[in-house]
Amino acid sequence: MRNLSALFLTSMVISVAYGQTSIQGVVKDGSSMISMPGVTISIKGKAASTKTDATGKFQIxxxxxxxxxxxxxxxxxxxxxxxxxxxxxxxxxxxxxxxEEVVVIGYGTANKNDLTAPVSNVNIENLTKRTTSNPMQALQGSVSGVQVITSGAPGSSPTVRIRGVGSLNNENPLYVVDGMFLDNIDFLNSNDIENMSILKDASGAAIYGVRAANGVVIITTKRVR
Structure with missing residues (x-):
């Protein structure tokens, strides 16, 4: 009994000497006010640390x-x-x-600043605001260096020039929709597009082959979630 009393007194002395006390609390998201589990709490300049539990509470x-x-x-x-x-x-x-702005390319995605070829990301929100029957018509004036020429005839497809009027044989660019190579995207609705990137020079041929000599329009459509 005396040993237990001595041990208790020793513990009290150590506690008072170090001046430690139990700190409790809760951590929440400042915007939603939802409790945050897994937040790391450490004592500045010391090794002691803990984490909030599933309800955002902690004790240290x-x-x-x-x-x-x-x-x-x-x-x-x-x-x-x-x-x-x-x-x-x-x-x-x-x-x-x-x-960082991410660009969808032929073999995956990459940070735009890491690419050597000229690449433009299209603002899809602005694209869908334009009342056009073809997403390439809506692209007119949205990306520098890209020309979209329409004949005005009903049902006609626009002529797209990514590398200017001097493009090889005046051909349209290669369209890559969800990984499929296409000659035009007349069937596509602007509201179905999730993102669109444009490779502006012939270096796209290293990814997509000779058909990409006049530039590439890379499109990812929206998925049903």
Whole structure:
């Protein structure tokens, strides 16, 4: 019994000496107010750390002079000084980092800045706002260096020039729709397009062959989810 009492007193002395107390709290998304599981909470300058549980709650032992650092991917890191607080409600804000522009190419996707060939991404939202019967007609004036010429005859297909009027044999570009090679996209509705990229020079032939000598229009259609 005396040994137990001595052990208890020793624990109390150590606790007081270090000045640690149990800090509890909950972490939520600052916009939606939804609890966030898996947030890492560490004591600044120390090795101790923990994570929030499935309900966004956490518990960690720290001293009043410590600061807690809250870290979660995609959110701004937040540091909170403890002081005399034992219960914390922490709200994390989205980091809102701009994503690198991704281009769909013949063998997958790539960051636009990593490509040597001139590539343009088409703003699909603006494309669908135009009342045209063909998505290439809607492209007129949307991408620099691309000419769309219409004859005005009912049902006629527009003539598209990606590399200017000096293109080989004045041929239209190669259309690649969901990986299929096509000569035209008259059948396609602008509202069915998820993204569209245009390869502007003959280097597209290295991916798609000689048919891509006049440029390539790469289209991915929307999928039913």
């Amino acid at each position: 032992n720290a001293s009043p002079t410590d600061s807690l650092v809250f870290n979660f991917l995609g959110y701004r890191t937040q540091t909170v000084y403890i002081g005399n607080q034992t219960q914390l409600n922490v709200f994390l804000e989205n980091e809102n980092k701009a994503l």
